[in-house]
Amino acid sequence: MTAWTAEAMGPRLYEPVEALETPALLVDLDAMERNITEYAAVAEEHDVALRSHVKTHKNAEIAAEEVELTGGTGICCQTLGEVETMARNGIDDIYLSYQVVGESKLDRLCWLDGKLDALATTVDSAATIDLLQAAAANHDRTLHAVLEIDMGLHRTGVAPDEAVALAARITDAENLAFDGILAYDSHVKAAASTEQEFEDGCWAAMELAQEVVDDIEATGIAVEEVKVGGTATSRYSCTHPVVTEINPGMYPFNDVGELELRPWEVHKAACAATIITTVISVPDEDRLVVDGGSKTFSLDKPAMPDPKNRDDIEYANASEEHGWIDTSEAEETFEVGDRLEFIVPHVCTTINLHDLLVGVRDGRVEELWEVQARGKVR
Numbered sequence: 001m002t003a004w005t006a007e008a009m010g011p012r013l014y015e016p017v018e019a020l021e022t023p024a025l026l027v028d029l030d031a032m033e034r035n036i037t038e039y040a041a042v043a044e045e046h047d048v049a050l051r052s053h054v055k056t057h058k059n060a061e062i063a064a065e066e067v068e069l070t071g072g073t074g075i076c077c078q079t080l081g082e083v084e085t086m087a088r089n090g091i092d093d094i095y096l097s098y099q100v101v102g103e104s105k106l107d108r109l110c111w112l113d114g115k116l117d118a119l120a121t122t123v124d125s126a127a128t129i130d131l132l133q134a135a136a137a138n139h140d141r142t143l144h145a146v147l148e149i150d151m152g153l154h155r156t157g158v159a160p161d162e163a164v165a166l167a168a169r170i171t172d173a174e175n176l177a178f179d180g181i182l183a184y185d186s187h188v189k190a191a192a193s194t195e196q197e198f199e200d201g202c203w204a205a206m207e208l209a210q211e212v213v214d215d216i217e218a219t220g221i222a223v224e225e226v227k228v229g230g231t232a233t234s235r236y237s238c239t240h241p242v243v244t245e246i247n248p249g250m251y252p253f254n255d256v257g258e259l260e261l262r263p264w265e266v267h268k269a270a271c272a273a274t275i276i277t278t279v280i281s282v283p284d285e286d287r288l289v290v291d292g293g294s295k296t297f298s299l300d301k302p303a304m305p306d307p308k309n310r311d312d313i314e315y316a317n318a319s320e321e322h323g324w325i326d327t328s329e330a331e332e333t334f335e336v337g338d339r340l341e342f343i344v345p346h347v348c349t350t351i352n353l354h355d356l357l358v359g360v361r362d363g364r365v366e367e368l369w370e371v372q373a374r375g376k377v378r
Contacts, residue, residue, distance in 0.1 A: 011356070016364050018339070022278040023292040025354045026341075027369075029361045031272035032252045033069070039235065039251045040070045046238045049073040051095060053229065053249030055082060056348045058373035059357065060089030066252065067091070074118060076229075076247045080108050081376025083119070089372065092117040095146070097182060097229065097247065099128045099156065105378070106135035113141050120144035120179045124158045129169050129176070136175035144179045145170050146227065149212055151205050152187035160212050167216045167223075180225025180244070181216075183209040189232045195264050198236050205233075206240035213242055232261055255347040256303040271343040273350070274308050277323065279338040286328040290340055293318040297342070298349035305342035315342060 011020050043050035052066040055078040063075050063086055074093030077083045083094050093116070100109050100121055113119045123129045123145045136143040147166055150157030158166055163181070170178045188201035206228070213223045227245045228237045231254075234246035250258060253273040258266045275297060277290035297305050297318065305315040305323070312331070317324035323342075327334060344350040351357065352374055359367025 011358050011365055011368060013365055013368060017276065017360055018363075020276060020358065020365070022276050022339070023290075023296045024276050024358055025344075025351065025356065026274050026276055027253065027357050027359045027367070028272040028274070029359045029366060031270060032359075035252045035254065035270055035272060036066060036069045039248065042235050043070065043238060043246060046243075048238045048243050049245040051076050051227075051245055051247050052252075053078070053097070053247050054086060054373075055079075056249040056253065057351055057357065057369075058082065058085070058371050058376070059369045060086050060091055060372060061367075061369055062252070062357075063091055067093075073245070076249070079373075079376055079378065080105055080112070081378050082373045083112055084108070085373040085376055087112055087115055094119055095227070095247070096121040097146075097148075097184075097227075098122055099124060099148075101128065101131060103135075106131060107139070109143070110135055110139035110141050113143060114139075118144075120146050122146050122148050122182060123166070123170065124148040124150075124156050126166065126169060129166065129173060133173040133176050136173075142175055142177055144177045146179045146182050146225065148182040148184065149209065151183050151185050151208060153184060154187075157182070157184065160208060163212045164215050164219060167221050168219060171221050178221065180223050180227065181209070181212060182227045182229070183212070183237075183243075184229050185233045185237050186230045188236075189230070189261060195262075198233065198262070199239075202233050202236035203240060206237050206242055210240070210242040231258060250347050253347045255350075256306045256343050256345045257301055259306065259343065260303060268306070268308065268343065271306075271308070273344050273347045274341050275305065275344060275350075276339060276341050279334055279336055279340065280322075282334055282336060285333070286326065288325045288327055288334050290323040290325060291321065292342070293320050293322045295320050295353065296350075297323075297344055298346050298353055300349050301346050303345040305345055308341040308343055313340070 050070040053076040148157040185205040229247035231248040231250040277292040281289040314326040316326040357369040
């Protein structure tokens with residue numbers, strides 16, 4: 001009996017995109033590289049570090065390319081599992097923008113601290129500070145802690161007027177080092193719909209961050225790092241002098257969400273992550289079905305897949321393995337076996353549905369990237 005393997009079934013390096021089995025998650029390498037270098041230029045212009053958030057792609061090779069193209073700052077992760085995956089694959093400077101709670105997780109954090117050149121994590125309460133201190137003392141480590149401030153998203157983070165007390169608590173902890181603040185500014189994009197509103201909202205958020213920094217430093221504690229994040233906001237927030245580092249994640253790829261949110265600066269050509277699909281049914285002249293549904297595209301947000309190279313068809317609905325395409329505005333006819341390519345609605349959660357990212361250039365496969373940290377939620 002023949003043993004079928006992933007290697008035997010493909011995708012294969014250098015084969016044409018037309019030969020790929022579908023659905024397949026593609027990355028336009030030229031677009032990705034343009035996006036990274038453009039964002040790096042923004043960071044350089046405003047004299048801030050660019051530490052890319054790898055929770056979007058979950059791959060150490062792409063992370064290494066981001067580090068190389070953005071000045072060697074290191075990366076940002078959202079789970080310990082992501083940190084472990086990146087550390088085991090050669091990344092040695094990592095910021096974990098998440099609170100670590102639980103004895104076994106804190107043990108893992110301390111183990112990682114002994115393996116990496118640089119590691120910092122996040123706290124936002126007396127409880128998380130005290131847990132971190134106890135674990136660090138137990139393992140004879142000095143752990144670096146970043147204090148998260150609630151800038152208005154009301155998810156995690158300490159209220160700005162409580163930041164001074166917690167900064168002092170970190171500084172007074174024998175086994176902790178205070179590494180500044182995280183001023184995550186994602187709340188701005190929920191209220192902003194124009195470039196001016198983004199500029200104004202981000203500036204106001206950074207003015208608040210400046211007040212927090214001033215209050216902490218008035219007590220004699222230096223705030224050497226102010227990290228801000230979000231692909232949509234950090235390029236605006238970084239214009240404020242208080243910011244030292246930005247942590248965007250989606251910027252190499254973009255998606256329909258970013259396309260709809262910032263149409264003045266994100267265009268289809270900048271959307272590097274797409275799904276190539278095959279038409280499997282043409283039930284009538286105004287509708288066809290492709291082999292990409294909700295198990296292929298993450299539909300966790302209102303946006304739907306957007307046709308990559310055309311505007312005369314619409315991705316109208318999805319079931320698990322089927323995508324309904326409205327073709328009523330198209331002049332051409334479609335046949336079973338035709339190929340249609342779609343920009344992904346939400347790139348972070350779509351990548352997490354796939355085992356492989358297929359890097360393409362000039363119509364052929366040039367990179368095969370395993371989604372190494374897929375499912376690493378712990």
